[in-house]
Amino acid sequence: MAQIIKVNPTRMELSKLKKRLKTAQRGHKLLKDKRDELVKQFLELVHKTRDLRAEVEGKLKLSHEAFAGVSAVMSPQSLEEALIFPKQSVELSPSSKNIMSVDVPVFDYKMNGNSSDIFSYGFAFTSAELDGAIQGLSDILPQLVELAEKEKSVMLLASEIEKTRRRVNALEHVLIPNLQVTIKSIVMKLDENERGNTTRLMKVKDMVLKQKDRY
Amino acid sequence: MKKIACIGDKESVLCFMAIGCSVFVVESAEEAAKILRKLASDQSFPIIFLTENFYNAMPGVLDDYSESPLPAIISIPAASGSQGTGMANIKALVEKAIGADITLNN
Numbered sequence: 001m002a003q004i005i006k007v008n009p010t011r012m013e014l015s016k017l018k019k020r021l022k023t024a025q026r027g028h029k030l031l032k033d034k035r036d037e038l039v040k041q042f043l044e045l046v047h048k049t050r051d052l053r054a055e056v057e058g059k060l061k062l063s064h065e066a067f068a069g070v071s072a073v074m075s076p077q078s079l080e081e082a083l084i085f086p087k088q089s090v091e092l093s094p095s096s097k098n099i100m101s102v103d104v105p106v107f108d109y110k111m112n113g114n115s116s117d118i119f120s121y122g123f124a125f126t127s128a129e130l131d132g133a134i135q136g137l138s139d140i141l142p143q144l145v146e147l148a149e150k151e152k153s154v155m156l157l158a159s160e161i162e163k164t165r166r167r168v169n170a171l172e173h174v175l176i177p178n179l180q181v182t183i184k185s186i187v188m189k190l191d192e193n194e195r196g197n198t199t200r201l202m203k204v205k206d207m208v209l210k211q212k213d214r215y
Numbered sequence: 216m217k218k219i220a221c222i223g224d225k226e227s228v229l230c231f232m233a234i235g236c237s238v239f240v241v242e243s244a245e246e247a248a249k250i251l252r253k254l255a256s257d258q259s260f261p262i263i264f265l266t267e268n269f270y271n272a273m274p275g276v277l278d279d280y281s282e283s284p285l286p287a288i289i290s291i292p293a294a295s296g297s298q299g300t301g302m303a304n305i306k307a308l309v310e311k312a313i314g315a316d317i318t319l320n321n
Binding site (some may be wrong): 039042046049050053057060063064071079080086089091093096097105107109111112133134137141144145147148149154155156158159161162165 | 217219230231232233235236256262264285287296297302309
């Protein structure tokens with residue numbers, strides 16, 4: 001139920017409230033548009049992220065399986081020894097992109113090192129499966145980076161949508177109805193005063209005329 | 216130089232060492248949370264991959280970073296297999312934003 005805001009029922013307040021109502025309605029419309037567009041972008045992104053995650057998880061599973069195979073045939077020490085000094089390194093340069101005034105991260109990455117020779121070990125003491133496992137993992141790295149970017153964007157967009165939705169609802173269901181009933185009550189009060197004034201004047205006129213007749 | 220970090224148990228993250236990520240091997244969720252906080256405040260790791268078992272164990276810590284654009288803390292399945300955390304997360308986010316999961320599982 002809309003509540004009347006406590007203000008003095010004067011013309012001054014009335015025009016102030018009317019201005020506020022106009023601003024609120026305009027803000028409401030803008031925020032609603034913003035919310036709709038955010039939701040549209042969000043859903044597109046969610047679909048892409050879902051597909052990407054399914055793909056990445058599938059591939060990661062394969063590479064984990066390959067590694068499990070490797071650790072079965074190699075001792076943990078020699079496996080660790082083989083991996084501890086990687087030949088390639090990944091350098092990230094994060095920047096940001098603006099989606100409907102939400103800053104989302106964009107990751108550009110650069111692989112340092114020779115892409116044809118990514119193995120950080122001699123082939124003599126390691127099993128052949130290890131090569132395949134590392135190659136597979138190296139191949140999904142770009143997708144992993146993309147997934148990180150997309151999932152973070154989904155997270156940020158989700159909280160922005162929630163905020164915008166709350167604002168839209170607050171305007172629509174609280175502020176705007178409150179302003180409307182307040183304006184209505186002030187108009188009624190002013191009209192009532194006006195009528196009271198008219199009747200008083202008529203009464204006075206009658207009295208004056210009667211007095212005049214007597215003389 | 217900004218790099219990718221990986222936090223998780225040894226079997227799950229050792230392989231990431233080979234492709235040039237910074238790997239942090241942890242045993243318990245508390246340890247993982249501690250390292251996560253350290254890495255997040257360090258600013259040199261814009262992407263932090265965290266294995267699902269630890270991801271699920273520290274919702275409070277993750278919430279602290281969910282509003283800021285960096286770092287992106289992303290769950291990856293552990294070597295023991297996927298628990299579906301990543302998909303559940305996306306679903307939860309859709310529910311948070313829209314009120315119901317309207318992206319049909321097709």
